[in-house]
Amino acid sequence: MDNMLQLESTRIEQDLLGKKHIPQHSYYGIHTLRALENFQISGLVVGQESHFIRALAQVKKAAAQSNLHFQKISKQQSIAIQQACDELIQRPQDWKASFPLDPYQGGAGTSVNMNANEVIANRALELMGHGKGEYQLLHPNDHVNTSQSTNDVYPTALRLATYTRIDELLTALKSLTESLYSKALEFQHVIKMGRTQLQDAVPMTMEQEFRAFATLLKEDFKLIEQLRQLLLEVNLGATAIGTGVNTPSGYAKHVIENLAKITGLPLKQAEDYVEATSDCGAFIILSSSLKRLAVKLSKICNDLRLLSSGPRTGLAEIRLPELQAGSSIMPAKVIPVILEVVNQIACRVIGNDLTITMAAEAGQLQLNVMEPVIAISLNESIQLLTQGMQTLQQKCIEGIEVNEQNCLDAVMRSxxxxxxxxxxxxxxxxxxxxxxxxxxxxxxxxxxxxxxxxxxxxxxxxxxxxxxxxxxxxxxxxxxxxx
Structure with missing residues (x-):
């Protein structure tokens, strides 16, 4: 890789292990380049996660403010760092190329933290009128990362990003619940058979069935909204293991207050920083609530598949929107593709929950090095559920029709x-x-x-x-x- 880099304009950076040629246009530096060489795992890149990039920049901005207050960096350095952070906060998607690392990585997120330090340092240098790599003026570690460690920066950013991403999930969940309730009102006059153990039970209305679907999801809206409040307790200021080494007295309280102002969130200090630096309990319980939502969504989809089965030899109580041909060999067959994809999403989320549980358990002593895979799994679960619910609502629920006569006939035959x-x-x-x-x-x-x-x-x-x-x-x- 070094030989190829030397063919274009480069700058030379040095770290503990030696020197590297860095593309002159790149905002990242030698630590990022080494991690880029070491971790080619999934094909994913950290830069795709705008919420996380924004959260990292928010943490770094809060630190720059506090470090100026405690005279750990100069005013010029603090202002330049904050300006660079603001650019990342306002348009994180524009910085995707500057965060090229695979999210699967060893080091408990150190590579990501150093990536952020280097990008912010080099952009700050430009804002000060200097060239990238002139670290004697403003250094990724000595200035951008002052009073910080990966072990408090990474988990704090993860909590902020996850909290924000859940906004999108809750919006989709609320909208889907509203759609199901609207269908309940639409079908309130339709009588049908209820079933237990797939056998005839007693009559009910289609309204009652769809209202129950809506209530099922409403419960999870309230639960997830409640549980995500756990993410607002952060360990920023804990540094390496929770003792606050290399920070001035009062720094932790000050930096969290700054971060709360920047994010607009009611953040609070962890009760015990040593405990908080290694514990991933909040991620476990939040992931469990996502799993619960996935299970309920899959159950609803299973029910809708049964209710729409046929169309001649099944229950055929409802008609789903016809979206695409369902077979390469059987003509005229249309299958419930949207319901099936939500079933698959549920399987993935359930698997991610197990991954998060195992990763949280795998922590040792004063740090859990498995937080990157927790971050990946949480992010994927939230994204899949959000998009899955939007698709379910728009391409399935809103277009459902009822076979009223079939429902009535089934009741009277039952x-x-x-x-x-x-x-x-x-x-x-x-x-x-x-x-x-x-x-x-x-x-x-x-x-x-x-x-x-x-x-x-x-x-x-x-x-x-x-x-x-x-x-x-x-x-x-x-x-x-x-x-």
């Missing part, structure tokens, strides 16, 4: 409606009626009339819509509860 006769005829008699219905392929009203147990008028009253469907009243709609 043995399950015999449950309404139980208080009048008794359980044993209803058992016999049900067995005769199955044996002779007749409906419940037919057999009851044949046996002379009730009159046609009595049956009409018992099986009237308002009697077929009972409901525990809901004082607040799922939509209002989410809002």
């Amino acid at each position: 043995i399950g409606i015999i449950t309404l006769l139980d208080p009048l005829l008794g359980h044993a008699a209803c058992d016999e009626i049900g067995k005769q219905c199955i044996r002779e392929n007749k409906t419940v009203p037919q057999v009851v009339l044949e046996l002379g147990l009730l009159t046609e008028q009595q049956l009409d009253e018992i099986f009237a819509f308002e009697n077929l469907v009972s409901e525990v009243p809901n004082e607040v709609s799922p939509l209002e509860q989410v809002s």
Whole structure:
């Protein structure tokens, strides 16, 4: 790689291991280049994660402010660092090429922290009127990273980025919940059969079924919103292992107050910095809530697949939007592709939760070096769930139609409606009626009339819509509860 770099304009940088030629146009430096050579793992790059780049810059800006306050760096250096950070904060997507590292890396995120230090230092040097690499004037470690360690910078940035990304997830979750509730209102007049163990149970309305879907997701909106507050407790100022080595007295409180002002978030200091530097408990519980959401989404999709099955030989109670041909060999087949992709997303999120759990457990003594894979897994779960819910809503839920006659026919053919006769005829008699219905392929009203147990008028009253469907009243709609 060095030979190729020498063919273009380069600058020479030196570190503990020796010298390297760095492309002159690059804002990153020798530490980033070494990590780039060492970690070619996934094809992903840190620069793709705008939320994380912004969070890193916010941390570095807060540190520059506090380091000026405690006279650890000069005013000129602090101003230049803050200006460079502002550029990253305002348009992190423009800096993708400057953060080329694979997020899978050893060192507990040291490579990413050094990457940020070098980019900010070199941009700050330019703003001061100097060239990249003139580190004697403003150094990545000695100035940008003053009073910091990867071990407090990386987890703090991860918490900020994750907290912000969850905004997008909650927006998608709320919108999907609203869509399901709207469908519930649309289908409130449709009676259908409820089922347990895939067998006929008792009648219900399609509104009740879709309202239950909405309520299912509303619960997770509230839970995730609550649990993400754990991310607001940060260990910035802890430096290497939580003892605050190389920081002036009062620095931790000061820098977190600065960071809170920069981000607009009510950040607070960790109760015990040594504990906080190695503990990943907040990521475990947050990931668990994402897994729970994934499981519920997959359950809803499984139900919708069953309700739409057929279209001639299945339940066929609802019709899904037809999006693409479903078979290379069977003509006229359309399959529920959106529901299936959400099922697959759920599998991935469940796997990511296990990864996060194992990574959190793998920490040793005063640091957990597995935080990069926690960051990758959390980020992927949030992104997949967000995009999956948006796709589910827009390409499936909003276009669902109901087969009203199929639903009604299924109710009247069902043995399950015999449950309404139980208080009048008794359980044993209803058992016999049900067995005769199955044996002779007749409906419940037919057999009851044949046996002379009730009159046609009595049956009409018992099986009237308002009697077929009972409901525990809901004082607040799922939509209002989410809002």
